Amino acid sequence: MAIDLSQWTCPLPLRDYPSVVLGHGGGGKLSAELIEHLFLPAFRNDALANLADGAVVTLPGSSTRLALTTDSFVVRPLFFPGSSIGDLAINGTVNDLAMCGAHPLCLTAGFIIEEGLPMATLAQVVARMAEAAARVGVPVVTGDTKVVEKGHGDGLFINTTGLGLVPPAVEVNPSRARPGDVVLVSGTVGDHGIAVLSVREGLTFETTIESDCAPLHELTAALFAVRPDGVHVLRDPTRGGLAGALNEIAARAEVGIVLDERTVPVRQEVQAACELLGLDPLYIANEGKLIAIVAREDAEAMLEALRAHPLGAQAAIIGEVTDQHAGMVIGRTAIGATRVIPAPIGEQLPRIC
Amino acid sequence: MKYLAAFRNGELAQRLAEEIRRMVTRPWVIMEVCGGQTHAIIRNGIDQMLPAEVELVHGPGCPVCVTPLETIDRALAIAALPRVICCSFGDMLRVPGSQKDLLRARSEGCDVRVVYSPLDAVQIARDNPNREVVFFGIGFETTAPANAMAVHLARRLGLRNFSMLISHVLVPPAIEAILQSPSNRVQAFLAAGHVCSVMGYWQYPPLAERYGVPIVITGFEPLDLLDGIRRAVRLLEAGTPHVENAYARAVSFEGNVAAQQMLAEVFEPCDRAWRGLGVIPNSGWRLRPAYRDFDAEYRFDIGHIATQEPAVCRSGEVLQGKIKPNQCPAFGTLCTPRTPLGATMVSSEGACAAYYNFGRFASTSAPAQPARTCNHGN
Numbered sequence: 001m002a003i004d005l006s007q008w009t010c011p012l013p014l015r016d017y018p019s020v021v022l023g024h025g026g027g028g029k030l031s032a033e034l035i036e037h038l039f040l041p042a043f044r045n046d047a048l049a050n051l052a053d054g055a056v057v058t059l060p061g062s063s064t065r066l067a068l069t070t071d072s073f074v075v076r077p078l079f080f081p082g083s084s085i086g087d088l089a090i091n092g093t094v095n096d097l098a099m100c101g102a103h104p105l106c107l108t109a110g111f112i113i114e115e116g117l118p119m120a121t122l123a124q125v126v127a128r129m130a131e132a133a134a135r136v137g138v139p140v141v142t143g144d145t146k147v148v149e150k151g152h153g154d155g156l157f158i159n160t161t162g163l164g165l166v167p168p169a170v171e172v173n174p175s176r177a178r179p180g181d182v183v184l185v186s187g188t189v190g191d192h193g194i195a196v197l198s199v200r201e202g203l204t205f206e207t208t209i210e211s212d213c214a215p216l217h218e219l220t221a222a223l224f225a226v227r228p229d230g231v232h233v234l235r236d237p238t239r240g241g242l243a244g245a246l247n248e249i250a251a252r253a254e255v256g257i258v259l260d261e262r263t264v265p266v267r268q269e270v271q272a273a274c275e276l277l278g279l280d281p282l283y284i285a286n287e288g289k290l291i292a293i294v295a296r297e298d299a300e301a302m303l304e305a306l307r308a309h310p311l312g313a314q315a316a317i318i319g320e321v322t323d324q325h326a327g328m329v330i331g332r333t334a335i336g337a338t339r340v341i342p343a344p345i346g347e348q349l350p351r352i353c
Numbered sequence: 354m355k356y357l358a359a360f361r362n363g364e365l366a367q368r369l370a371e372e373i374r375r376m377v378t379r380p381w382v383i384m385e386v387c388g389g390q391t392h393a394i395i396r397n398g399i400d401q402m403l404p405a406e407v408e409l410v411h412g413p414g415c416p417v418c419v420t421p422l423e424t425i426d427r428a429l430a431i432a433a434l435p436r437v438i439c440c441s442f443g444d445m446l447r448v449p450g451s452q453k454d455l456l457r458a459r460s461e462g463c464d465v466r467v468v469y470s471p472l473d474a475v476q477i478a479r480d481n482p483n484r485e486v487v488f489f490g491i492g493f494e495t496t497a498p499a500n501a502m503a504v505h506l507a508r509r510l511g512l513r514n515f516s517m518l519i520s521h522v523l524v525p526p527a528i529e530a531i532l533q534s535p536s537n538r539v540q541a542f543l544a545a546g547h548v549c550s551v552m553g554y555w556q557y558p559p560l561a562e563r564y565g566v567p568i569v570i571t572g573f574e575p576l577d578l579l580d581g582i583r584r585a586v587r588l589l590e591a592g593t594p595h596v597e598n599a600y601a602r603a604v605s606f607e608g609n610v611a612a613q614q615m616l617a618e619v620f621e622p623c624d625r626a627w628r629g630l631g632v633i634p635n636s637g638w639r640l641r642p643a644y645r646d647f648d649a650e651y652r653f654d655i656g657h658i659a660t661q662e663p664a665v666c667r668s669g670e671v672l673q674g675k676i677k678p679n680q681c682p683a684f685g686t687l688c689t690p691r692t693p694l695g696a697t698m699v700s701s702e703g704a705c706a707a708y709y710n711f712g713r714f715a716s717t718s719a720p721a722q723p724a725r726t727c728n729h730g731n
Contacts, residue, residue: 021460029691262363275357277469278444280396335366335575337398340710345691 027239027285028344032248051252052174053096053236056166065166067102069093072159078125080199082210083192085158086128088287091215092238093162094136098217099234099290101172101224102164104136109143109160114153125156136215138162169228176232177253182299183319184292186219186312187212189242190270193284198273209269214288219312222305223292230298235291240344243282245291246319246329247343256325259341260332265314282331283344293321360574361397369579370402373586377406381589382538383582384531384674386524387493387545388415388703389573395707397575399582407586410538410674411704413527414545416492417444418672418696418703419627422660424520425450428489430655431518432463437653438481440474441489442496443467448696451660471503471517478507478515487649490517495547497521497638498612501619504640504647518649519639522625524548525556526636531673532564538674541585543571543578546600551616553608557596565594572600619644628662628696629669668695671704678708685709 023030040048047055054069073089090107097104109129113122133140140160191212198209216236223231233253237245242264250257259282266274266281274281288311294302299317306312329341385391391411394400400409413419429450432439439455446455446467459465464484468474471488478486490500500517507515524545531537544557549570557568567588571581581599588595598604616638625637640648666688667681678684678697688694690706697703 017457019457019460021456023456331398333397334361334363335397335399335402336363337366337402339395339398339401342690342710 023345025239026344027244030345031239050173053099054102054162054164056100056102063168067097067100067164067166068161069096069100069164070159070161071096072157074154074157075196076154077199078121078156080211081195081208083195083213083287084125084128085156086125087132087213089158089160090129090132090136090138091213091287093160094138094215094217095236095287095290097162097164098215098220099172099236100164100166101170101220101231101234102166103221104138104162104164104217106139106141107133107160107162109140109158111143111145112153112157112159113145113147114155115147115150117155122156125158129158132215136217167224167228170224170231171229172231172234174233174235174249174252177249177255177257177293177321178232179255179321179323180296181232181293181321182296182317183246183257183259183321184294184299184303184306185237185242185264185316185318186216186290186292186306187288187314188265188267188270189237189286189289190266190274190281190284192287193241194270194273196285197277209267209273212286212288214311216288216290216311219290219306219309222309222312223294223302226301226305227295227298230295230302231292232295233291233293237286237289237291239285241281241283241285242291243280243329243341244344246341249291249293250329251327251343253321254326256322256327257319257329258322258332259319259329262332262334263316263318265316282341296320357574360572360576362576366399366402366575366579369576369583373407373579373583374404376583376590377404377586378590380406380408381540381586382408382410382674383541383543383585383589384410384412384539385543385571385578385581386412386414386528387543387548387573388418389547390543390545390571390578391415391704391707393573393575393578397578399575399578402579403582407582409582411672411707412531412539412542412674413627413630413672414493414524414548415696415703416496416522417448417699418668419522419629420445420448420491420520420696421626421628422451422662423626423658424491424518425454426452426658426660427650427655428487428518429453429455429458430658431487431649431653432458432465434485434653436483437485437487438464438466438477439487439489440466440468440471440477442469442491444699445489445491447693448699449693471500472506475503475507475510475512475515478512479510482514484514485652486515487653488515488517490519490521493522493524493545493548494552494616495545495550497616497620498551498609501615504619504644505615507647508644513646516647516649516652517640519620520625521620521638522627523622523636523638524552525560526633527627527630528568529560529564530630530633530636532560532566534673534675536673536675539566541567541569541589543581543585544568546570546572546577546604549598549600549604549608551609551612553606553613554596554598554604555606555608561594561596567594568596570596570598570600570604572603627672629672631669663694666694668697668705671695671697678705681705 195211235245306315331341474488620638623639665683670676698705
């Protein structure tokens with residue numbers, strides 16, 4: 001079937017790019033445009049239109065709500081400090097379910113393997129996946145294997161799909177952010193991106209920066225235990241980092257977000273690496289952190305609930321939602337001035353000066 | 354990091370800003386020369402702490418912004434040659450050439466790699482003896498020593514598959530070109546601290562004297578910048594066009610003599626075209642004839658490259674502080690950070706990109722918030 005460009009909502013941004021560039025997968029504006037102008041019009045339906053980390057569907061003739069999500073993992077190298085593609089494949093999908101407010105039930109796993117991948121490497125990755133799944137207590141119930149010719153893949157790609165159950169009274173949705181809400185983060189930001197970057201680019205620091213890859217379903221459960229309806233938005237700030245996630249929420253909910261940069265937890269080593277490379281930790285990927293936008297009256301109790309869990313020990317209140325500057329994230333900087341924190345566009349590139 | 358935190362103290366920053374507010378009696382236009390300073394100013398919101406009288410103009414010290422279209426097209430042409438690995442600093446990848454940028458070239462199959470140092474590119478050349486490794490060597494006096502070192506090392510190692518596409522530019526000739534322009538508005542300069550840490554600041558007193566402008570050697574942390582601005586305002590108010598060093602912890606009058614010797618061995622001065630400014634005499638460095646084997650321009654016969662800047666883009670005037678970004682007809686419509694026409698819209702430190710973000714903030718802020726979101730003369 002010929003593609004009818006006129007059917008796209010606004011194909012103009014895509015015409016700027018006659019071919020796909022890496023930035024289209026970077027989680028920033030280019031990714032958003034690809035989804036909005038190509039995928040959404042083609043697959044249009046209510047569940048998809050929500051553009052959350054996963055879809056929540058109600059079973060016909062019942063009030064049971066299921067969450068469904070899928071994610072593909074293409075990280076290079078396959079093993080990096082603190083984690084691996086196997087851990088990511090399990091935790092990433094568990095986290096997407098958790099960000100829908102769901103309790104994870106089961107997973108699927110698809111492997112696209114490049115011819116020539118050492119069997120021992122594959123076995124190691126699968127062992128890490130099995131460990132991670134056992135830790136979460138979620139079985140991998142079905143899967144698929146494909147092998148592509150040498151040169152037609154980069155070692156190993158993994159896709160996982162997750163199914164979860166959304167408890168009654170839980171209603172998390174990016175559009176529920178409302179003025180007065182409080183923004184929480186569950187811990188230090190930027191660890192994962194810098195850990196991967198440091199091995200990929202052969203950068204060595206005095207201490208090893210480890211990925212924060214971890215399952216977040218226990219943290220979300222802790223938030224819901226305070227008051228299910230008090231949790232308005234959940235997000236795991238992966239690609240595009242904290243800045244990307246907050247900009248998406250601000251745009252979806254048509255609210256402004258004020259971020260107090262002084263309160264955002266950043267490990268000293270990560271901050272130092274960012275200073276050296278000219279990167280901004282607010283834009284660096286995380287794999288074991290969540291952002292929660294919660295009702296103001298529940299904020300302190302939820303902060304305590306996060307801190308009571310080992311994965312949330314460094315949780316902090318980092319900002320609030322406002323009816324000013326709708327769609328934008330404004331930062332209060334280290335010296336107490338303000339700046340715009342724009343949405344990332346494509347990949348974050350190290351600066352020359 | 355503790356050392357850095359000390360130069361980001363919010364209380365001291367407010368005190369410096371207060372001192373500037375107290376001493377200023379009339380409007381002044383101050384140019385911060387370096388893109389790194391612009392970045393820090395935007396990143397920390399320093400421009401918003403200043404009184405309305407102090408207008409900061411973002412200068413031409415962003416190497417990405419001033420690299421001419423012709424050089425980018427040349428890099429793209431070389432990157433497209435068989436067997437070539439093109440290495441570059443990261444932020445060059447999104448700067449548009451005539452048809453595309455290096456990111457697009459990469460998506461089309463060119464081997465384009467981000468490196469953090471030219472020495473990494475030398476290593477890539479050693480690891481890939483059957484490939485031609487070309488480093489896109491741009492930048493000011495700050496990046497030049499490492500580039501000189503890379504060429505020096507490549508020659509010592511006898512590497513025959515390493516070369517550099519050099520487009521080095523120099524700060525003092527650019528300052529002088531701006532001062533000689535009949536429509537110049539800049540009354541004082543914050544000189545780029547990192548450039549001076551290499552070159553010293555012996556070149557500046559004659560400039561300050563000849564053109565009657567104060568020049569303050571300034572660092573990059575919030576307190577450094579506020580101190581630099583404070584000193585510049587004080588010199589302007591007193592009518593004393595002196596040179597002051599506000600970055601003494603990194604900069605000496607002579608600079609890094611060993612680095613300067615290495616630079617003199619590898620590079621020689623040449624006329625250089627600046628994107629948006631045109632050709633400035635003796636404003637660049639090229640490889641000396643003794644190092645010609647490592648000069649990508651000689652090694653790869655790309656031929657003549659004809660380029661034409663988008664007619665509507667007025668980034669050159671923005672770089673000279675002659676117009677505000679939002680006075681350009683393409684600003685915010687044809688030209689946005691996602692679809693940049695000029696390099697000043699590309700990186701967050703580019704004047705146009707900075708203006709784009711703050712302009713959006715200003716237009717959506719409720720009138721009840723009196724805070725000026727931009728003091729670039731709006």
